[in-house]
Amino acid sequence: MxxxxxxxxxxxxxxxxxxxxxxxxxxxxxxxxxxxxxxxxxxxxxxxxxxxxxxxxxxxxxxARHYRMPPLMLTDEEALAVVWGLLLTGRPGSGPASIGDVEAATSKVRRVLPPALARQIDAVVETVNFTGGRIGEAERTGGGEEASARVLLGLAQAARDRRPIAFDYLPRHGPARSRTVHPHGIVAVHGLLYLTGHDVGRQAERTFRLDRIAGLRLLEGTFEVPDDLNPVQRVVGPLGAGPGRHEVSVLVDAEAVQVRALFPETLASVEPVAGVAGNGRWLRIFVRAERLEWVAGRLAALDRPFVIEQPKALHGVVAALGQKLIAAAIVDPGGDSS
Known part of the structure; x- marks a missing residue:
């Protein structure tokens, strides 16, 4: 009722x-x-x-005649929060509302927003892609505390209208650098937001985390979109399910920063695990990989205790890599073994 x-x-x-x-x-x-x-x-x-x-x-x-309802008085951030919540609710299996209900509610909110803000919200709806899997904290909040709602609104509008942009980007190591980019799309995956696009200075496709973007500037002109544009595939990469990919789950006794240096956010999910014997800080790494040899190499480079949960075939690949490393260590460069 x-x-x-x-x-x-x-x-x-x-x-x-x-x-x-x-x-x-x-x-x-x-x-x-x-x-x-x-x-x-x-x-x-x-x-x-x-x-x-x-x-x-x-x-x-x-x-009463000539009466019109005033625009909904929401700040840009509040309007984005409302629509973001509706978009998350519309994901399969994320809530009781149907996709039709979510689309109807989003349309009603959009109709009572000021025109300029409504166009920006439309751009978010049209350009942001949500991947499957667990909803991360940044997805629930629209990018996390560090990601600016204004950055998201501006990037979405630029991607929709095919307008080049410039911004300052703070990489994982080193000072911020200015980038000029043709934005292709925005992807929400594993609790983070990513911009995909063509980096004009490097003449290559690149992926940027939104919480590391500052000083966003809209540039003159427009650009053409590649025919094979697929922002989700560009960001998700080995995380996405696909034919021939192995679902790998490994427990590692290591700090998150150590793991992320070899298994970045776009390649693997990393979550803390409770109830593991010992006093270590165990993490679970999950990745979908085309080659188990790649996973074995990363684990060897990590140089921390680990337990393979799946697949069973990874045990043999790790053992084979270990034998290769041992053999390489005992062979003298001059040809004589020690």
Missing amino acids: ARPTARVLTLLELLQSGGTRTSAELAERLNVDGRTVRRYVEHLRDLGIPVDSVRGRYGGYRL
């Missing part, structure tokens, strides 16, 4: 559609009696919404 507040809002929506609505018609649409309709009308009037009573045989209620 609908709550009274929901029915009052439904009454307002009916009146906003224009014309005069009879009390009987409104009572039927709201599934209440005529007396309750009058009470709801008074609620709207108490909120400062001018509802006129029309007398006569075809009388009823209508909004």
Whole structure:
């Protein structure tokens, strides 16, 4: 059963559609009696919404002539938060609402926003791609504390309109550097937001974390989009399921910063694990890899205790790599073994 507040809002929506609505018609649409309709009308009037009573045989209620609802008074960040929540709710298996309900709610929010902000929100809806899997904290909040909502709004609009941009980018190591990019899309994956695009200075496709972007500037002109554009595949890479890819899960006794140096966010998910014997800080690394040899090499480079959970074939690959390393260590460069 609908709550009274929901029915009052439904009454307002009916009146906003224009014309005069009879009390009987409104009572039927709201599934209440005529007396309750009058009470709801008074609620709207108490909120400062001018509802006129029309007398006569075809009388009823209508909004005062020339009255228009003011735009929804939300800041850019608040509007993005509302739509971001709706987008997450529309993901398969993430909530009770259907995709149709989410699209309808998003459309209603968009209609009452100021035009300029509505266009930016449209750009977010059109350009941001959500990958499957667990929703990370940054996805729930629209990019995390470090990612600016204004950066996301600006990047989304530039990607949709095919406008080149410039910004300062702070890499993992070293000072911030200025980049000029043709933005292709934005992808939310494993709790982080990424921009994909063509780096003009390096003449190559690149991926950038949004929380490391500052000083966003829109440049003149437009650019052509590649025919094979696929921002999700560009970002997800080996994380995405696909034919011939091995699902690898390994427990590692190491600091997160050590693991991330060899298994970056775009390649693997890394989560803490409780209940493992010993006093170490165990982490679970999950990655989908085309070659198990690549995983074995990374584990060897990490040089920390690890336990293979899956697949069983990785045990043999790691053992084979170990034998190669031992053999290489005992062979003298001059040809004589020690």
